[in-house]
Amino acid sequence: xxxxxxxxxxxxxxxxxxxxxxxxxxxxxxxxxxxxxxxxxxxxxxxxxxxxxxxxxxxxxxxxxxxxxxxxxxxxxxxxxxxxxxxxxxxxxxxxxxxxxxxxxxxxxxxxxxxxxxxxxxxxxxxxxxxxxxxxxxxxxxxxxxxxxxxxxxxxxxxxxxxxxxxxxxxxxxxxxxxxxxxxxxxxxxxxxxxxxxxx
Amino acid sequence: xxxxxxxxxxxxxxxxxxxxxxxxxxxxxxxxxxxxxxxxxxxxxxxxxxxxxxxxxxxxxxxxxxxxxxxxxxxxxxxxxxxxxxxxxxxxxxxxxxxxxxxxxxxxxxxxxxxxxxxxxxxxxxxxxxxxxxxxxxxxxxxxxxxxxxxxxxxxxxxxxxxxxxxxxxxxxxxxxxxxxxxxxxxxxxxxxxxxxxxxxxxxxxxxxxxxxxxxxxxxxxxxxxxxxxxxxxxxxxxxxxxxxxxxxxxxxxxxxxxxxxxxxxxxxxxxxxxxxxxxxxxxxxxxxxxxxxxxxxxxxxxxxxxxxxxxxxxxxxxxxxxxxxxxxxxxxxxxxxxxxxxxxxxxxxxxxxxxxxxxxxxxxxxxxxxxxxxxxxxxxxxxxxxxxxxxxxxxxxxxxxxxxxxxxxxxxxxxxxxxxxxxxxxxxxxxxxxxxxxxxxxxxxxxxxxxxxxxxxxxxxxxxxxxxxxxxxxxxxxxxxxxxxxxxx
Numbered sequence: 001x002x003x004x005x006x007x008x009x010x011x012x013x014x015x016x017x018x019x020x021x022x023x024x025x026x027x028x029x030x031x032x033x034x035x036x037x038x039x040x041x042x043x044x045x046x047x048x049x050x051x052x053x054x055x056x057x058x059x060x061x062x063x064x065x066x067x068x069x070x071x072x073x074x075x076x077x078x079x080x081x082x083x084x085x086x087x088x089x090x091x092x093x094x095x096x097x098x099x100x101x102x103x104x105x106x107x108x109x110x111x112x113x114x115x116x117x118x119x120x121x122x123x124x125x126x127x128x129x130x131x132x133x134x135x136x137x138x139x140x141x142x143x144x145x146x147x148x149x150x151x152x153x154x155x156x157x158x159x160x161x162x163x164x165x166x167x168x169x170x171x172x173x174x175x176x177x178x179x180x181x182x183x184x185x186x187x188x189x190x191x192x193x194x195x196x197x198x199x200x
Numbered sequence: 201x202x203x204x205x206x207x208x209x210x211x212x213x214x215x216x217x218x219x220x221x222x223x224x225x226x227x228x229x230x231x232x233x234x235x236x237x238x239x240x241x242x243x244x245x246x247x248x249x250x251x252x253x254x255x256x257x258x259x260x261x262x263x264x265x266x267x268x269x270x271x272x273x274x275x276x277x278x279x280x281x282x283x284x285x286x287x288x289x290x291x292x293x294x295x296x297x298x299x300x301x302x303x304x305x306x307x308x309x310x311x312x313x314x315x316x317x318x319x320x321x322x323x324x325x326x327x328x329x330x331x332x333x334x335x336x337x338x339x340x341x342x343x344x345x346x347x348x349x350x351x352x353x354x355x356x357x358x359x360x361x362x363x364x365x366x367x368x369x370x371x372x373x374x375x376x377x378x379x380x381x382x383x384x385x386x387x388x389x390x391x392x393x394x395x396x397x398x399x400x401x402x403x404x405x406x407x408x409x410x411x412x413x414x415x416x417x418x419x420x421x422x423x424x425x426x427x428x429x430x431x432x433x434x435x436x437x438x439x440x441x442x443x444x445x446x447x448x449x450x451x452x453x454x455x456x457x458x459x460x461x462x463x464x465x466x467x468x469x470x471x472x473x474x475x476x477x478x479x480x481x482x483x484x485x486x487x488x489x490x491x492x493x494x495x496x497x498x499x500x501x502x503x504x505x506x507x508x509x510x511x512x513x514x515x516x517x518x519x520x521x522x523x524x525x526x527x528x529x530x531x532x533x534x535x536x537x538x539x540x541x542x543x544x545x546x547x548x549x550x551x552x553x554x555x556x557x558x559x560x561x562x563x564x565x566x567x568x569x570x571x572x573x574x575x576x577x578x579x580x581x582x583x584x585x586x587x588x589x590x591x592x593x594x595x596x597x598x599x600x601x602x603x604x605x606x607x608x609x610x611x612x613x614x615x616x617x618x619x620x621x622x623x624x625x626x627x628x629x630x631x632x633x634x635x636x637x638x639x640x641x642x643x644x645x646x647x648x649x650x651x652x653x654x655x656x657x658x659x660x661x662x663x664x665x666x667x668x669x670x671x672x673x674x675x676x677x678x679x680x681x682x683x684x685x686x687x688x689x690x
Contacts, residue, residue, distance in 0.1 A: 004339050004364065011340040067338055068368040102365055102381040103337040103355070 005066040009036040012106050019107060027110040029060070037062050041073070043110055045155065046118040050145035051079070054153035058113070059089075060106065070100035073109060078177075080141075080148040080184060082122040082131035091116075092126035129185050137187055144184045151180070165190055169197075252685040253463065255442035257455065260433045262412075265422060268435075269415055272296060280305055285390035288415070290316050292376050296419045317379075317388045320353040336361055338381055349397065351389060355382030362397040370403065375410030426458050427451035441467050441688075463620060464687040465627040473626035477566060495524045508575070508648075509656045520652075522568065565629040572622035575655075576615060582659060583611050599663040606666050610658050613673050617651045617680045624683070643683045650676040 013036075016029045028042040041058035045051025056079060061072040073096055075089035083092045095104060095112055125131030134141045147162045149155030165188055169179035174197055182193035260268070269291075276287040276298055293316050294301050304312040313319040336343050336358040343358040350356040357365075361381070366389070369378045378394065380387045391411060398404045416422045420439045425432040427449035434444050436455050443461040445452045453460060457467040465473065494501055496517040501510065508521040518527035590604040624644045631637045654676045657669050 004361075008338070008340055065368055068365050099384075101379075101383050101385065102361070103357075103383050108383070 005062060005064065006036050008067050009039075009062055009106075013039075015105065016107050016110075026114065027107070029106055029110070039106070040076075041106070041110055043114045043117070045149060045153065046114055049118050050142050051081075051117050051149045051153070051155065053157070054149035054155035056117075056153050058110075060109075067102045067104070070096050070104075071106065071109065072096075073113070078148060078152040080130055080145040081117065082120045082125045082127060082134045083116055085127050086130060086148075086181065086184070087127075090126060092121075092124060133184075133187065140187050144188075148180075148184070162188060165193075169194065252681060252688060253443060255436065255440065255444065255455070256438065257434050257436040257442075257444050259425075259447050260422075260435050262431055262433065265416060265433045265435075266412070269296075269419070272298060276301065280309075283390075283392065285392040286313075286318055288391055288411075289318050289376070289388055292415055292418050296415075296421075317386050318352060318390065320385065320387050338365070349393070351380050351387050351393060353380055353382060353385050353387040355380050355385055355387075357381055359397055363399060366394055366398055366407070367403055370406050370410065373410070375407055376414040423455055423458055425449060425451055426453055461619075462623045462626070463684055465623045465630075466689060469630050470623070470626055473569075473629065476562070477569075495519050508571070508652045522571065562629070565625045569622055569625035572618055572625070576618050576622065579611065579615050579618065583608075586611055586658070593663070603663055603666075606670060607658065607661055610654065610661070610669055610673050613677060614651065614654050614658055617647065617654065617676050620680050620684060621647055621651055627687070640683075640687060643679070643686065647676070647679040647683055650679050 013029060013031070016027065019027075026044050030040045030042075032038040032040050039060040039062070041060050043056050043058065045054040045056065055077075057076040059074050059076050063069050063072065073091055075084055075091065078086065078089070080086055084090070091113070093112060093116055095101075095109065120134060122131040122134045130141070133144070143159050143162065146155060146157050147159040150158050162183070165183055166176055166179050168190065169183070170176045172194075174194075178197055179193065182196040183190070186192040186196060272291060273284050273287045276282065276291060277284055279302065280287070282290070290301050290312070291298070301312070304315075310319065314321055333342050334345060334348055334356070335341065336348070336356075338357050338361040341358070347359045348356045349359060349362060365381055366378065369375075375394075376388075378389045379385065380389065391407075394407055395404050398407060413424075416424060416433060421435050421437055423434045423436075423444075424430075425434060425446040425448070427446055430446060430449040430451065432446050432448050434446070434455060436442075436444070439456060441454050441456040441463070443452060443463070444455045454462055454467065457471065459470065459474070462470040494512040494515065494517060496519070497512060497515040501512065509518065509527050510521050511518050519525065520527055586607055590601070590607060593599060593604060594601050621644070624640075624647070628637070628640060628644060631640060650672070654669075654672045657665065657672055661669050
């Protein structure tokens with residue numbers, strides 16, 4: 001790995017660890033291996049959003065050409081958000097692509113991701129299904145996002161009626177995650193969700 | 201012969217035509233330009249009719265273009281009192297249109313520089329004192345102040361970081377568009393700044409080469425010859441979608457878009473068409489197979505010449521390769537094999553039927569487009585055959601070499617007509633239904649009929665047919681010119 005990349009990550013790592021956001025438990029970075037090519041990030045769901053109280057894990061891969069090219073970041077924790085794939089965790093964020101600048105740091109990336117959770121951009125979606133729901137059925141979107149945050153990311157607010165519908169499908173022998181995806185995709189209509197699973 | 205392209209004979213540039221070939225001064229003036237003369241001055245065009253495909257252009261070498269661009273840069277530098285690097289950015293962004301830049305400059309010089317992204321939108325971080333222990337935001341190292349540089353925005357970074365950054369951008373093919381490394385900063389790195397921070401000569405060279413490419417591509421009057429490894433640059437002071445031919449590698453292309461010449465279809469339509477063809481080629485290739493059965497005796501026939509008027513070797517039945525109809529109905533009466541007949545009740549049909557109809561329509565046009573392209577390729581073989589035939593005839597004392605020359609001219613003209621005909625199909629495909637389309641398809645049909653006649657005659661001509669064939673050539677070319685004149689939009 002290029003000298004400058006390692007040097008940068010080492011210093012950035014210190015920077016994040018020292019920063020006040022870490023002190024307030026908003027963001028966190030951990031090393032995965034000794035070569036500094038891969039890190040694990042963590043961001044807290046911002047207040048007044050469906051993600052409040054939840055914690056999301058991120059995979060951060062540092063390219064050879066860092067910091068001249070952006071780090072590769074994706075969500076490890078499943079999340080229901082228009083700009084993040086509910087299947088792969090891939091993120092659609094301009095600063096992780098063409099708007100990256102060498103002077104940006106892991107700290108700015110994590111804070112930007114947190115800001116993305118607070119302000120989605122449904123017109124530039126990564127997950128078209130979620131984006132459609134966000135625009136056309138916003139109350140259902142909020143509840144679904146809260147439900148996912150509760151199930152996968154330790155969010156504190158439960159959506160009992162959604163839990164019940166997942167259990168209903170689970171008791172029929174369906175995989176609970178698949179059931180949740182199908183229900184979320186079909187605005188929690190049980191019949192259509194079942195049809196979806198059976199046809200897939 | 202002067203180096204200027206003289207393709208446009210008989211048109212408005214008669215002052216060039218008046219230059220005599222033995223004018224030696226003329227040679228000197230245009231020294232270094234390639235001879236763009238092409239061998240299609242096959243017959244006398246009537247002087248009163250303007251050739252719709254005539255085009256005035258020159259072929260330049262890299263040094264000529266560099267000189268041309270430098271002159272523009274110097275003029276702008278002196279008139280606006282700017283550095284050459286800034287002038288280059290402005291010219292590049294304004295397609296080398298000096299008058300627009302000057303106009304904007306008189307209105308608001310600051311706005312011009314901000315819009316050109318050489319000055320930041322907000323007030324620059326002026327006079328940022330670079331202390332002894334300046335930490336570069338990219339490498340996060342303490343750097344001696346003499347190695348720290350920045351652009352007009354005031355973002356400072358150390359030279360090794362700038363150098364690595366520029367190298368990285370160059371490896372991604374960027375040159376004129378490289379921005380500052382600062383957060384959300386879009387100020388462009390000017391040429392002098394980049395070159396000052398690039399140490400390796402090969403990198404500086406690479407930057408200059410890339411930048412030159414950008415400059416030529418942004419200049420509306422210039423276009424690189426698309427031929428492989430060809431360094432020629434075409435200059436046309438009146439940029440249009442016209443045919444230009446490189447004198448060095450003989451590539452023929454449209455000046456405006458750089459792909460193969462495509463009149464009467466215009467640049468945006470041909471692009472759409474070629475993309476569509478690339479997407480749909482699998483189906484289309486499958487459907488338009490290479491062989492067809494004789495409609496009368498059903499023997500399998502592979503087309504081996506360009507002509508669409510086929511005669512079955514077995515049963516001597518004359519038929520049209522396109523529609524498989526009797527050729528007798530084609531020649532004398534109205535030729536309509538080029539016209540697609542839309543199903544009139546389509547609006548009432550199901551989506552599935554509409555999709556099928558859309559595919560049918562596309563295939564109709566694609567088949568004809570592709571068929572002419574194939575015919576053109578076969579026409580090359582026909583030319584070889586003609587040459588051998590002429591040789592045989594001359595050896596057998598049937599006329600002299602000169603007597604047979606007309607056949608080569610005819611083959612050349614046939615190629616030209618068929619080429620235009622090929623590109624009438626994308627045009628027709630995208631043309632809205634209406635009287636203009638009807639007129640277009642009428643002219644297209646007329647041209648197609650004459651081209652097929654010519655093709656038939658060329659393949660079978662004897663020495664006694666010369667008058668007849670020349671007549672046919674004249675008719676075909678007139679049809680072609682009429683169509684181009686009526687439908688090529690400037």
